[in-house]
Amino acid sequence: xxxxxxxxxxxxxxxxxxxxxxxxxxxxxxxxxxxxxxxxxxxxxxxxxxxxxxxxxxxxxxxxxxxxxxxxxxxxxxxxxxxxxxxxxxxxxxxxxxxxxxxxxxxxxxxxxxxxxxxxxxxxxxxxxxxxxxxxxxxxxxxxxxxxxxxxxxxxxxxxxxxxxxxxxxxxxxxxxxxxxxxxxxxxxxxxxxxxxxxxxxxxxxxxxxxxxxxxxxxxxxxxxxxxxxxxxxxxxxxxxxxxxxxxxxxxxxxxxxxxxxxxxxxxxxxxxxxxxxxxxxxxxxxxxxxxxxxxxxxxxxxxxxxxxxxxxxxxxxxxxxxxxxxxxxxxxxxxxxxxxxxxxxxxxxxxxxxxxxxxxxxxxxxxxxxxxxxxxxx
Amino acid sequence: xxxxxxxxxxxxxxxxxxxxxxxxxxxxxxxxxxxxxxxxxxxxxxxxxxxxxxxxxxxxxxxxxxxxxxxxxxxxxxxxxxxxxxxxxxxxxxxxxxxxxxxxxxxxxxxxxxxxxxxxxxxxxxxxxxxxxxxxxxxxxxxxxxxxxxxxxxxxxxxxxxxxxxxxxxxxxxxxxxxxxxxxxxxxxxxxxxxxxxxxxxxxxxxxxxxxxxxxxxxxxxxxxxxxxxxxxxxxxxxxxxxxxxxxxxxxxxxxxxxxxxxxxxxxxxxxxxxxxxxxxxxxxxxxxxxxxxxxxxxxxxxxxxxxxxxxxxxxxxxxxxxxxxxxxxxxxxx
Numbered sequence: 050x051x052x053x054x055x056x057x058x059x060x061x062x063x064x065x066x067x068x069x070x071x072x073x074x075x076x077x078x079x080x081x082x083x084x085x086x087x088x089x090x091x092x093x094x095x096x097x098x099x100x101x102x103x104x105x106x107x108x109x110x111x112x113x114x115x116x117x118x119x120x121x122x123x124x125x126x127x128x129x130x131x132x133x134x135x136x137x138x139x140x141x142x143x144x145x146x147x148x149x150x151x152x153x154x155x156x157x158x159x160x161x162x163x164x165x166x167x168x169x170x171x172x173x174x175x176x177x178x179x180x181x182x183x184x185x186x187x188x189x190x191x192x193x194x195x196x197x198x199x200x201x202x203x204x205x206x207x208x209x210x211x212x213x214x215x216x217x218x219x220x221x222x223x224x225x226x227x228x229x230x231x232x233x234x235x236x237x238x239x240x241x242x243x244x245x246x247x248x249x250x251x252x253x254x255x256x257x258x259x260x261x262x263x264x265x266x267x268x269x270x271x272x273x274x275x276x277x278x279x280x281x282x283x284x285x286x287x288x289x290x291x292x293x294x295x296x297x298x299x300x301x302x303x304x305x306x307x308x309x310x311x312x313x314x315x316x317x318x319x320x321x322x323x324x325x326x327x328x329x330x331x332x333x334x335x336x337x338x339x340x341x342x343x344x345x346x347x348x349x350x351x352x353x354x355x356x357x358x359x360x361x362x363x364x365x366x367x368x369x370x371x372x373x374x375x376x377x378x379x380x381x382x383x384x385x386x387x388x389x390x391x392x393x394x395x396x397x398x399x400x401x402x403x404x405x406x407x408x409x410x411x412x413x414x415x416x417x418x419x420x421x422x423x424x425x426x427x428x
Numbered sequence: 429x430x431x432x433x434x435x436x437x438x439x440x441x442x443x444x445x446x447x448x449x450x451x452x453x454x455x456x457x458x459x460x461x462x463x464x465x466x467x468x469x470x471x472x473x474x475x476x477x478x479x480x481x482x483x484x485x486x487x488x489x490x491x492x493x494x495x496x497x498x499x500x501x502x503x504x505x506x507x508x509x510x511x512x513x514x515x516x517x518x519x520x521x522x523x524x525x526x527x528x529x530x531x532x533x534x535x536x537x538x539x540x541x542x543x544x545x546x547x548x549x550x551x552x553x554x555x556x557x558x559x560x561x562x563x564x565x566x567x568x569x570x571x572x573x574x575x576x577x578x579x580x581x582x583x584x585x586x587x588x589x590x591x592x593x594x595x596x597x598x599x600x601x602x603x604x605x606x607x608x609x610x611x612x613x614x615x616x617x618x619x620x621x622x623x624x625x626x627x628x629x630x631x632x633x634x635x636x637x638x639x640x641x642x643x644x645x646x647x648x649x650x651x652x653x654x655x656x657x658x659x660x661x662x663x664x665x666x667x668x669x670x671x672x673x674x675x676x677x678x679x680x681x682x683x684x685x686x687x688x689x690x691x692x693x694x695x696x697x698x699x700x701x702x703x704x705x706x707x708x709x710x711x712x713x714x715x716x717x718x719x720x721x722x723x724x725x726x727x728x729x730x731x732x733x734x735x736x737x738x739x740x741x742x743x744x745x746x747x748x749x750x751x752x753x754x755x756x757x758x759x760x761x762x763x
Contacts, residue, residue, distance in 0.1 A: 055701050055702040057701055058675040059675070060700070064702065069731065178521070180521055180523070181527075185535070200534075257469060259468050259492075260507060356487070359756070360473075360485070361731065361732070363729075366721045366731070367702075412725055412727075415665060415667070415724070415725040417665070417700060417725060418700070418724075
C-alpha cells in the first residue's frame with residue numbers, strides 16, 4: 050500500500066494514496082517524510098526559490114534515506130517562461146540557475162548524473178481557437194500543440210482544412226494514423242480522440258485554462274541528454290543507460306523542464322523525442338517514456354477527455370488524472386533504495402516509481418503545500 | 429447616469445465605466461461593454477466550486493467573464509478579475525447563449541456555474557443565458573460577492589437557482605482595507621434576499637489576525653438566516669497583493685468554528701489539501717451522510733453519497749440538498 054503524507058504548512062495528514070482515506074501510521078518512513086516536509090515548505094511554482102527547494106529537499110532526503118537512485122525534476126523556469134515570457138537575458142539567467150542547482154546536488158552528494166532537457170520553449174506565435182466547431186475540441190492537461198477532436202461535422206472538416214491550408218494547423222491525424230505510427234506500442238485506443246490536430250510550431254490550441262501561455266514548447270524533435278556513456282539516440286534509451294550505470298554507482302536522473310538543445314549548458318547528445326511527426330511535450334507521456342524506456346503515448350493520450358474518468362470513487366484522488374500507478378518505471382524495477390523530488394505536481398510519485406517521492410502540491414500555480422508518497426518501506 | 433447593478437452605483441458616461449469597467453452609458457441606459465464575451469468554459473466537479481449541497485456529484489461547466497466590483501487584496505483570479513477588461517478581450521471566447529448551453533451539453537455537463545469573477549458585472553449577458561438554459565432544462569448557478577443593488581440581486585435570483593455568496597468579513601475596517609468597500613451591509617441584506625428564493629451556500633475566506641474575529645458574528649448571522657445554510661470556511665490561500673502573507677493556522681480556525689457546529693450543522697472548513705472537515709453529518713443522528721475529498725484549490729470531490737434521496741440512511745432526517753444527486757457521467761453522450 051502506498052501512503053501519501055500531505056503537508057499543508059503547519060498541518061500534516063497521512064492518507065492511503067489509492068483510496069484517499071486517512072491512515073493512522075507512525076512508521077519510521079512516515080516520520081522521516083513528515084520531518085523532511087516540515088523542514089521544506091514549498092515556495093511556489095514561479096517563486097525564485099522553487100528550484101532551490103528541489104535541491105534542498107533532495108539533499109535532506111538523501112541524508113535521511115541514503116538512496117542509490119535519485120530522480121529530480123527542476124521546473125521553476127518552465128512555469129516562469131510559460132506565463133511571463135521573460136526577456137532573453139533573464140531566461141538565460143534562469144536556465145543557468147537551474148543548471149547550478151543540478152550541479153549543487155551532484156557536488157554535494159557525489160552522485161553520477163544523467164541530465165535531460167525536456168525541450169526548448171519559444172514565444173507563442175498565436176492561438177488557435179477551435180471552440181466554434183460543431184464537434185468537440187479538447188486540449189488535455191498542459192499540452193499546447195495537440196488537440197483531440199471528437200464528433201466532427203462536415204463543416205468542421207472544412208474549417209480544419211482551412212486552418213491546415215493557412216499553415217496554423219500542421220496536421221490532422223486520424224486515430225488509425227496515430228496507432229500505426231506507434232504500432233509496436235500496446236495501445237489503449239478507447240482514450241484516443243477521433244482525430245488529433247497538431248499546431249504549427251509556436252502556435253497553441255486554446256484550452257480551458259484561464260491563463261494563456263506566453264511561451265510554448267518548440268517542436269523539439271530532439272532533446273539533449275548529458276550522460277557518462279555515449280550513444281543515446283532516442284528518448285527510449287535513457288532508462289537503459291541509467292540502469293547500466295546503477296549497476297556500480299549511485300545515479301541521479303535529472304530532468305530540466307523547458308530547456309532544450311539550444312540552451313543546454315552541458316556537453317550533450319541530441320536524442321529523438323518521439324517518433325516520426327510526433328514529438329513529446331513536457332508531461333507524463335514524455336517522463337514515462339524516459340522512465341520506462343518505451344513509448345507511453347497511449348496511457349493518457351493528448352487530447353483525451355480525462356474529465357470523463359474524474360467522477361465519484363475514482364482511485365488515486367490526489368494523483369490528478371492518473372487512474373493507476375504506472376508500471377515498468379525505473380524505480381519500480383530497481384532493487385536498491387530510490388527517491389524522487391521535483392516541483393512538478395503529480396509526476397514525482399507516479400513517473401519515477403521511487404520508494405519515496407516528494408513533490409509540491411500545486412495546481413494551476415496555486416500553492417497548497419507539499420506531498421510525500423511512500424511506495425516502499427521494506428528496503 | 430448612475431449604474432444600478434452594483435451597490436457602488438458608479439457614475440457612468442464621459443469615459444467612465446464604473447469600478448468594474450464593464451458597463452457604459454448609452455442613450456440614457458446602462459449597457460454592457462463586452463456582451464457575450466466569456467473567459468473560459470471548463471469542466472469541473474460541482475463540489476470543487478464549491479457547492480456541497482446542490483446536485484451532488486454533478487459535472488458543471490464553469491464560465492466567467494472579466495472584471496469585478498470589489499478590490500480584494502487576496503484575489504485568486506486577479507489575472508482576470510482585476511485586469512482592465514478591455515485589455516483581456518483578445519483572450520475571450522465569443523459564444524451566444526445557445527452556443528454556451530450547447531457546449532455544456534457537448535461536455536456532458538449537468539449544469540453551468542459562473543465562477544471566475546463577479547456575475548453582477550455581466551448581468552445582461554447572464555439574463556440571456558438564463559433564458560436559454562431554462563429552455564434547455566440546464567440549471568445555472570454562480571459564485572457572487574453579493575455586493576449588488578436590491579434590483580440586481582433580484583435579477584441574480586431570477587437567473588441562478590443556486591448561489592454561493594462570499595461573505596468575506598463584517599468589520600468596517602476589514603471591508604475598507606481588504607475589499608475596497610465601506611461595509612458589508614448590502615451583502616448581508618442580499619444573502620437574506622437570495623435565501624428567500626434560491627439555494628444559498630456561503631463562503632468565508634479566513635485570514636488569521638485579520639478577519640478571524642468575524643467568525644462568531646458571521647455564524648450568528650447565518651444561523652439567523654437559516655440553520656440549514658451550508659457555510660464554507662476557507663483557509664485563505666494568499667494570492668495577489670497578499671501572496672507572501674502567512675498561511676492561516678488550521679487548528680486555530682477549526683477550534684474557533686467548533687462551538688458553532690451545533691447551531692450550524694453544515695459548516696465545512698477547507699480550501700487546503702487533505703482537509704478533514706468536508707463531510708456532511710446528519711444534524712439529527714450524527715451519521716456521516718456524504719463523504720468528500722478536499723484537494724484545496726485543485727477542487728474538492730464527492731467520494732461517497734450515503735443519503736437515500738436527500739434523507740439520512742440511518743434516521744431518515746432530510747438533509748438540505750438542492751436538486752438530486754447526479755451521477756458524473758449521467759449527461760455524457762446525451763447531446
